[in-house]
Amino acid sequence: MPVFLWEGTTKKGEVKKGELDVADELAVRMLLRKQGFKSVDVRAKPKDLAEYLPFLAGGVKEKDVVVFCRIFATMISAGLPLIQCLDLLAQQEANKTFAKIIRSVKEDIEGGTSLTDAMKKYPKVFDDLFTNLIAAGEAGGILDLVLGRLSAYLEKAMKLKAQVKSAMTYPIAVLVISAGVVTLLLLKVIPVFEKMFSSMGGELPGPTAMVVGMSKFMQNYWWIIGGIVMAFIVALKTFLKTEKGRWMFDAALLRAPIIGPVLKKVAVAKFSRTLSTMMSSGVPILEGLNIVSKTAGNVVIEAALLKTRQSISEGQSIAEPLAESGIFPPMVVQMIAVGEATGALDVMLNKIADFYDDEVDTAVAGMTALIEPVMMVFLGGVVGGMIIAMYLPIFKMASVVG
Numbered sequence: 001m002p003v004f005l006w007e008g009t010t011k012k013g014e015v016k017k018g019e020l021d022v023a024d025e026l027a028v029r030m031l032l033r034k035q036g037f038k039s040v041d042v043r044a045k046p047k048d049l050a051e052y053l054p055f056l057a058g059g060v061k062e063k064d065v066v067v068f069c070r071i072f073a074t075m076i077s078a079g080l081p082l083i084q085c086l087d088l089l090a091q092q093e094a095n096k097t098f099a100k101i102i103r104s105v106k107e108d109i110e111g112g113t114s115l116t117d118a119m120k121k122y123p124k125v126f127d128d129l130f131t132n133l134i135a136a137g138e139a140g141g142i143l144d145l146v147l148g149r150l151s152a153y154l155e156k157a158m159k160l161k162a163q164v165k166s167a168m169t170y171p172i173a174v175l176v177i178s179a180g181v182v183t184l185l186l187l188k189v190i191p192v193f194e195k196m197f198s199s200m201g202g203e204l205p206g207p208t209a210m211v212v213g214m215s216k217f218m219q220n221y222w223w224i225i226g227g228i229v230m231a232f233i234v235a236l237k238t239f240l241k242t243e244k245g246r247w248m249f250d251a252a253l254l255r256a257p258i259i260g261p262v263l264k265k266v267a268v269a270k271f272s273r274t275l276s277t278m279m280s281s282g283v284p285i286l287e288g289l290n291i292v293s294k295t296a297g298n299v300v301i302e303a304a305l306l307k308t309r310q311s312i313s314e315g316q317s318i319a320e321p322l323a324e325s326g327i328f329p330p331m332v333v334q335m336i337a338v339g340e341a342t343g344a345l346d347v348m349l350n351k352i353a354d355f356y357d358d359e360v361d362t363a364v365a366g367m368t369a370l371i372e373p374v375m376m377v378f379l380g381g382v383v384g385g386m387i388i389a390m391y392l393p394i395f396k397m398a399s400v401v402g
Contacts, residue, residue, distance in 0.1 A: 004028045004044055008037035019091070060098045060125045062161075066154045068098070073147035083109060101125055114138060128291045129274065136282040146281045153277040156353075157270065160360060164266060167364045167371075174375040178382055183218070185386055190215035193390045207389035243299075250298045254327070258370060262363045267301050268332055269356035276349035285345075286313060301327055318345070332356075
């Protein structure tokens with residue numbers, strides 16, 4: 001529907017402004033007159049440039065969805081009608097792309113569609129986990145409760161993701177800086193030393209000759225280096241798109257000496273939190289495991305969860321196949337077995353998630369503390385080695401003069 005901007009005067013002479021999402025200008029005037037406004041000025045809201053050029057429109061961030069969930073849950077629990085909640089949320093949403101999606105959901109509901117089906121039209125914003133929980137909330141009449149659980153889950157999931165990103169930012173930044181410094185030395189600094197050494201004559205030490213050769217190669221054949229790097233990136237992406245390539249890469253990540261244990265703890269925390277949220281909201285365990293496997297982010301873990309789902313459908317317990325996977329620690333498996341035996345699996349999973357959230361905090365801090373000196377030694381060794389190589393001829397000259 002089009003959006004109209006209006007300005008009107010109340011019976012007391014107060015001037016008020018606003019915007020309405022209605023069918024046409026006549027509907028705006030009729031609605032405002034019913035509310036007691038007079039001297040109403042109505043005009044169509046001008047379209048943003050992003051509506052003509054979709055690539056300029058920003059995407060919907062995870063934080064936007066979290067805030068939406070939290071406010072939506074508060075409004076529903078306060079007793080506001082669903083349509084009014086969505087209308088208010090669309091009006092106050094700063095992200096215009098997300099506001100447009102919320103308005104579309106509201107219009108679909110006005111046309112007789114359920115909230116779940118309306119949200120399923122936007123899988124990039126409302127994923128399978130989100131829509132299945134909303135469906136459970138609608139079916140059980142506990143939409144406010146489910147939205148509250150969903151917002152709490154999304155907040156913790158966002159925090160978990162931010163921890164992993166922050167842990168990886170430092171080594172990546174050091175590698176990028178190292179590459180930049182080495183490139184600058186080879187292209188700008190080494191040629192100056194090379195001219196000085198050429199004027200002096202004599203044979204260069206081995207390390208110095210190697211660095212000078214690298215500098216000459218980069219100056220003359222930089223396009224070959226760029227081509228090799230681009231070809232490697234394309235080949236790696238193509239390889240990771242294959243089933244075998246993705247499996248090998250994800251399995252290698254889980255076996256990696258430093259990052260592997262952290263990724264396993266993140267996987268346990270994410271699995272426990274997601275499945276607990278879904279089960280406590282009324283989603284069947286088989287459906288929950290299917291969705292959890294899709295959100296695992298690692299094909300090895302996904303395969304283990306799908307195998308667990310298959311075993312449960314054949315009458316086995318959830319603990320046995322999880323133990324066989326080798327990904328989930330014995331303590332986690334035992335706690336799940338106890339929760340399954342006592343009929344409080346969702347509560348036990350939630351406790352596991354809380355425990356492993358703290359474990360991830362500790363593991364990320366330890367990994368960062370371990371990576372920092374390693375990266376500093378690496379950067380110092382590369383740059384320091386090049387500088388020493390360039391000063392070797394000067395040391396040699398000094399010893400000859402002495």
